[in-house]
Every structure is written in C-alpha cells, then in structure tokens.
Amino acid sequence: MAEHLGLSEAISRYVQDGDTVALEGFTHLIPFAAGHEIIRQQKRDLTVSRMTPDLIYDQLIGAGCVRKLLFSWGGNPGVGSLYRFRDAVENGWPVPLELEEHSxxxxxxxxxxxxxxxxxxxxxxxxxxxxxxxxxxxxxxxxxxxxxxxxxxxALNPDTGILHAQRADRAGNVQLWGISGVFREVAMASGRVIVTVEEVVDVLDRRPGDFVMPSMAVTAVCEVPQGARPSYVQDYYERDNDLYRKWPEMSRDRDTFLAWLDESVMGA
Amino acid sequence: MPTWAADEIMSVVAARLLRDGMSCFVGIGIPSTVANLARNTHAPNLFLIYEAGALGAKPYRLPLSIGDGELAVTADSVVSVPEIFNYWLQGGHIDVGYLSAAQIDRFGNLNTTVIGPDYHDPKVRLPGAGGAPEIAAHCHEVTVIMRHARRAFVPRVDFVTSVGLGPEPDTRSRLGFRGAGPIKVITDLGILRPDPQDNELTLVAIHPGVEVRDVQDRTQWPLRVAPSLEVTNAPTSEELAALRDLKNRS
Known part of the structure; x- marks a missing residue:
C-alpha cells in the first residue's frame, strides 16, 4: 500500500547516495520537482537511468549528483545539446560522468x-x-x-523509480492518461516507487485511455502540483517550450548554470 | 535562381514519395514536416506513428518534441513505448521510416553517436541512437533526409548507429531484418539510391540548378551517377505554400 508523504520525506527515505534511480516520463510527466528535491538534499554518486536525459538529468548532472548515466538519446529535443551533460562527459565537471549507452x-x-x-x-x-x-x-x-x-x-531493476502522474486517491491508487512512456515498466521493475501527482482526490473518475496503477505497486505518493514543469501534464498544463529553447543559454556557462541552480532550485 | 530553401526542396521531394494510406514512423524535425506536408496535400490518410506512443497522430501544428500533447490528443490511440518498439516496429507494421544522421556512408550506414575513431574519446559527442536502430532495421523501407555536406557523406561511418544496406547483398537478411533499409537518400542537391548490383549509393536525380560535379564535390567517396540521371521537378507554388503554411502554424 502506498503511503502519502511529503516530497522531501519521500526522497530522504527512498533515495540514498549510490542508488540506481530512474526518473522517467517521455516528454510528458517528467518528475522535475522530485529531481530538484534530490539536488537540494545533495544526493551523491547516483546511477540514473532515463531514455532521454532531458533538462532534468542535465540539472542533476550539473549539480554533481550523478556518477553514471544510463540513456538512449542525449539531446534537447528540437533544440540541440545538453551542455551540463557534455561538460561532464568532456571535462569531468563537476564530477566525472560514466555513460552506459542504449537505443x-x-x-x-x-x-x-x-x-x-x-x-x-x-x-x-x-x-x-x-x-x-x-x-x-x-x-x-x-x-x-x-x-x-x-x-x-x-534486466534493469532500479532501486527507486520516480514518476509523475495526474492524480491519486486517498488509498494511493495512481491515475494517468496521455503519453505513458515506460511508466508501468519502471514502476514494476523498481524496488521502491515514488509517484508525484498533480492532485489527490477522493474518487478517481475514469478517463478514456487512462490507467490506474494500484496502490499496492506504489511505495509513496506525494502531492506536488506543477511537479512536472517545465514538461507538461495533459489536461493540467502545457509544456514550457520557451524554457526548453532558452535552456542552452541558461546552462552553457558553468557560472550562469550555478546561479540558476542557487536561485531556482536551492533557494526554492 | 531557386526560390526555395534547402530544407524546403528536401521536404517537398520526400513528401511526394509518400502514398496515401501508408504507415509512417515519424521523428521530430524534417521527417515530421514531410509527413504532415503529405498529409495536408495528396495523402490525407497517412497513418503517422511517433515513438513516444501516438498512433494515428494528426497534429495541426508541428511538434517541438516527440511526446508533445498535440500528438497524444489528436491520435487514434496512445500506447506505451515498449508496444511502439516491440509490437509496431519490430513486429513489422510500419511501411516507411525517416532517418537523418551526422554521417552516412556509401552503403547507407548511419552514425548519430560519435565522430572520431575512438568511442571513448570522441571528437564530437552526438545525441545517440534513440529509435534509429529499430527504424533502420524494421520499417519496410527507410528514407534518409539530410543536407549534402562533404563531412557527412563519408566512405565509412565512424560508428554504425543504424545498419544500412551492407556490402553484401544478403547483409540485412542474414541479420534477420525484414525491412529493405535506407533505399532512398534525399539531400538538398538530389536523390541517391542503392545500385542493385552491389548496394552502393548512387546519384539517380539532381534538383533543378544543381550540377553533378557539385554533388560529387560534396561526397567523400567517388560517387557514381546512374546512366538514367533525372532532374527532379521544381517545387510548385502550391507545394511551397502548403509547406510554408504548415511551418507558420508551428
């Protein structure tokens, strides 16, 4: 049965230094708030897996949380490079990054x-x-x-899978619709599963094409409205394409990135 | 003087090759432009599949990323990523896929991973494979769309991200790939297709205003020219209007 927890409590309990962690979500439902909490708690030596590292892993890498990256496409879609990822691979900054590459x-x-x-x-x-x-x-x-x-x-069995969805009920059943990516696979492969949701409701009214991940397959549910920004949540908010387009200039230079990190993540 | 840009002639020529009712595996960028241009003109019933899970997507605007909401809400169905790759692609349900690359070689092998001889110490680190190896392996055929630059058209790619036609006629069938592979390469200068004798990519058409020598100069291997070399029809004003309208919406 899933337990309702605050995000900082869930990350502190279920993500330890050295763990293998998968924060997934394919363009849609990327758990940015959980990623930022990992940065704030200064977790270290993580092995992280994601099909597309996206901005979320660029940020974790630039913040020094990651020792090893498992990935299958390492760019900023439609925009270009991920500069924190490249700086870590090419120059070992802020720490060397080992790659394990896939399709x-x-x-x-x-x-x-x-x-x-x-x-x-x-x-x-x-x-x-x-x-x-x-x-x-x-x-x-x-x-x-x-x-x-x-x-x-x-086989890949992450210690902790971290995912985002639209809603959960009080019992911790999680409801998702739209592009689901590898949500079910990560949830079922991981030792522990944290799901951040836009809202917790009394009754999950069903939607066409949705699915419900039963509470028994989830370890912790955290109510985090806006928790997937700047990615999007279908029927809640749109993708912040402007931020994705601006990310190269926000992240190409180390000092600019660190200033952003201090202001937008550490100070939040 | 041509009144179209390099990306425009590539998009128009590639869109003409699509027949109504085909199923297309579509990536972001020019492939998405091509497929939606064809859908908005002569092929309204194209079935578009995007790797994030959208089946039968009908976007009004071109998506910036592969999992944009526009794709999901206009799709006939949305399925998981394992279903897309294992059932739809590997299962052999896709007629045509599109690929581009930083390097292509004379047998159509494609590199989107690293430039340089040493994988562990690359000169340039590229984004990587994504869905490309499966598109190359499993679509019934693949159209490659890329700008014709000398550094990109190389005798042998530094890293084979996606398998082309192989030096042997049976390279693909020995690997168990049912698809024909990259049998059309559309560039801003012309069209290359494999020689039926030995699979080497050969120039079969040039775009209006292009000289054969321009194409050979921008190809690092000695590019063969088909005896029946054709000149592609210039983009019509209707084609360019439809293309620019699609771009302006997005």
Missing part, C-alpha cells in the same frame, strides 16, 4: 525484463551495429527454436 528499444526492454522478473529479454535492433559491440548489457545468443541470432539485453 530506446534497448533501454525500454531492460525495464521490461526487470519488470518481468527475468534476467534478460531479447530483441533484434542491436544486431549488426556498433552499439551492440560496445555495450556490456548486450549479448548475442541463438534462438533455441529457430536458430536465428538475437540480442539479449540485461
């Missing part, structure tokens, strides 16, 4: 295997490319039925 399907399937309680799952996309050669989480094996070669990808 979208590869990282997705690692969550699928983890959620399924399997040591690995199989796919084809790594056959014949350089990623399949360099990645330590990819191996090749022959299908026992047909003999064809397939790529095996190792």
């Amino acid at each position: 979208h399907a590869g990282l997705t399937n690692r969550y699928v295997a983890g959620a399924s309680g399997m040591p690995f799952t199989v796919m084809k996309g790594y056959l014949g490319n350089s990623l399949g050669e360099i990645a330590s989480h990819v191996r090749f094996l022959d299908c026992p039925f047909t003999g064809e070669t397939v790529a095996a990808v190792r």
Whole structure:
C-alpha cells in the first residue's frame, strides 16, 4: 500500500547516495520537482537511468549528483545539446560522468525484463551495429527454436523509480492518461516507487485511455502540483517550450548554470 | 535562381514519395514536416506513428518534441513505448521510416553517436541512437533526409548507429531484418539510391540548378551517377505554400 508523504520525506527515505534511480516520463510527466528535491538534499554518486536525459538529468548532472548515466538519446529535443551533460562527459565537471549507452528499444526492454522478473529479454535492433559491440548489457545468443541470432539485453531493476502522474486517491491508487512512456515498466521493475501527482482526490473518475496503477505497486505518493514543469501534464498544463529553447543559454556557462541552480532550485 | 530553401526542396521531394494510406514512423524535425506536408496535400490518410506512443497522430501544428500533447490528443490511440518498439516496429507494421544522421556512408550506414575513431574519446559527442536502430532495421523501407555536406557523406561511418544496406547483398537478411533499409537518400542537391548490383549509393536525380560535379564535390567517396540521371521537378507554388503554411502554424 502506498503511503502519502511529503516530497522531501519521500526522497530522504527512498533515495540514498549510490542508488540506481530512474526518473522517467517521455516528454510528458517528467518528475522535475522530485529531481530538484534530490539536488537540494545533495544526493551523491547516483546511477540514473532515463531514455532521454532531458533538462532534468542535465540539472542533476550539473549539480554533481550523478556518477553514471544510463540513456538512449542525449539531446534537447528540437533544440540541440545538453551542455551540463557534455561538460561532464568532456571535462569531468563537476564530477566525472560514466555513460552506459542504449537505443530506446534497448533501454525500454531492460525495464521490461526487470519488470518481468527475468534476467534478460531479447530483441533484434542491436544486431549488426556498433552499439551492440560496445555495450556490456548486450549479448548475442541463438534462438533455441529457430536458430536465428538475437540480442539479449540485461534486466534493469532500479532501486527507486520516480514518476509523475495526474492524480491519486486517498488509498494511493495512481491515475494517468496521455503519453505513458515506460511508466508501468519502471514502476514494476523498481524496488521502491515514488509517484508525484498533480492532485489527490477522493474518487478517481475514469478517463478514456487512462490507467490506474494500484496502490499496492506504489511505495509513496506525494502531492506536488506543477511537479512536472517545465514538461507538461495533459489536461493540467502545457509544456514550457520557451524554457526548453532558452535552456542552452541558461546552462552553457558553468557560472550562469550555478546561479540558476542557487536561485531556482536551492533557494526554492 | 531557386526560390526555395534547402530544407524546403528536401521536404517537398520526400513528401511526394509518400502514398496515401501508408504507415509512417515519424521523428521530430524534417521527417515530421514531410509527413504532415503529405498529409495536408495528396495523402490525407497517412497513418503517422511517433515513438513516444501516438498512433494515428494528426497534429495541426508541428511538434517541438516527440511526446508533445498535440500528438497524444489528436491520435487514434496512445500506447506505451515498449508496444511502439516491440509490437509496431519490430513486429513489422510500419511501411516507411525517416532517418537523418551526422554521417552516412556509401552503403547507407548511419552514425548519430560519435565522430572520431575512438568511442571513448570522441571528437564530437552526438545525441545517440534513440529509435534509429529499430527504424533502420524494421520499417519496410527507410528514407534518409539530410543536407549534402562533404563531412557527412563519408566512405565509412565512424560508428554504425543504424545498419544500412551492407556490402553484401544478403547483409540485412542474414541479420534477420525484414525491412529493405535506407533505399532512398534525399539531400538538398538530389536523390541517391542503392545500385542493385552491389548496394552502393548512387546519384539517380539532381534538383533543378544543381550540377553533378557539385554533388560529387560534396561526397567523400567517388560517387557514381546512374546512366538514367533525372532532374527532379521544381517545387510548385502550391507545394511551397502548403509547406510554408504548415511551418507558420508551428
């Protein structure tokens, strides 16, 4: 059963230095408020996984929380580079960053295997490319039925999965609609699950295309209105595309980034 | 003097190749422009799939990012990311996918990962794979759209992010890929297609006003020219108006 907690209590209890943490959400429902709380609590040496690091991991990396990044597409979509990510990779600032690189399907399937309680799952996309050669989480094996070669990808079970959704009820059932990304896979693969929500309501009135993650699959629910800004929450608020476009100039220079961090995250 | 920009002729030429009713796997940027231009002109029933989970998206504005709300609310259905990659792509339901890259080689291998010989110490760190390896492997065919620059058209890519046509005729079938791979490459200078004999990308068409020598100068391998070299039809005023209208909305 999920427990209703304040965000700072949930992060302090369920994210420890050195943990593997997945903060997911595909463009939609990115748990920025939880990421900022991790920065405020100065967690260190985290291994973080996300398909698209996005601004949220650029910020965690620039704040020195991250030792290792698992990812599958490391840009600012439609805009360009992530400069804190690049500075950490190219110059080791503020701390060296180890990369473990995937394709979208590869990282997705690692969550699928983890959620399924399997040591690995199989796919084809790594056959014949350089990623399949360099990645330590990819191996090749022959299908026992047909003999064809397939790529095996190792299961990923984060210590803590952190996700955002529209609503929860008092019992901690979580309701989400719109683009769901890998919400279910991360929730089911992770040892502990923190879900931040826009609002807690008495009754979850159902929506077309929604799903409800039962309370028993969730560790903590935190009511954090606006908790996904500057990403978006369908039927609550739109993506702040202007901020995404401005992020390069806010983050390219270390001092400018640190000033932003002090004012907008540490001081918040 | 041409009255269109480089991105405009690439978008118009690529959009013409789409037939109504096809299913298209669409990325952000020019691919999204191409697919929606075709949908707004000659192919109103194109089925657009965006990797964040939108099936049958019909955006009015072009999205900035792959998971924009505009895609979800106009879609026939929204599914999870594992469903998109495992069922829709790997399952073989997509007719055409679009890719671009920092490097393409003579066999259509694509690099969006690193520039330089050493992966661990790259000259340039690029965004990485995203959905590209699966698009290249599993769509029935792939159209590559990219600007024709000498540093981008290389004999051999530094890193194979997405598998092209291979030096051997059976490279793809030995890998178990059912799709034909990148069989059309559309640039701002012309169109390249693989030679049926050995899969090497060959110039089959040039855009109006372009000389063959311009294309060869901007290609690092000795680019072959098809004996039946064609000149593409210039973008019509209707095509350019539809394209500019779509851009202005977005």
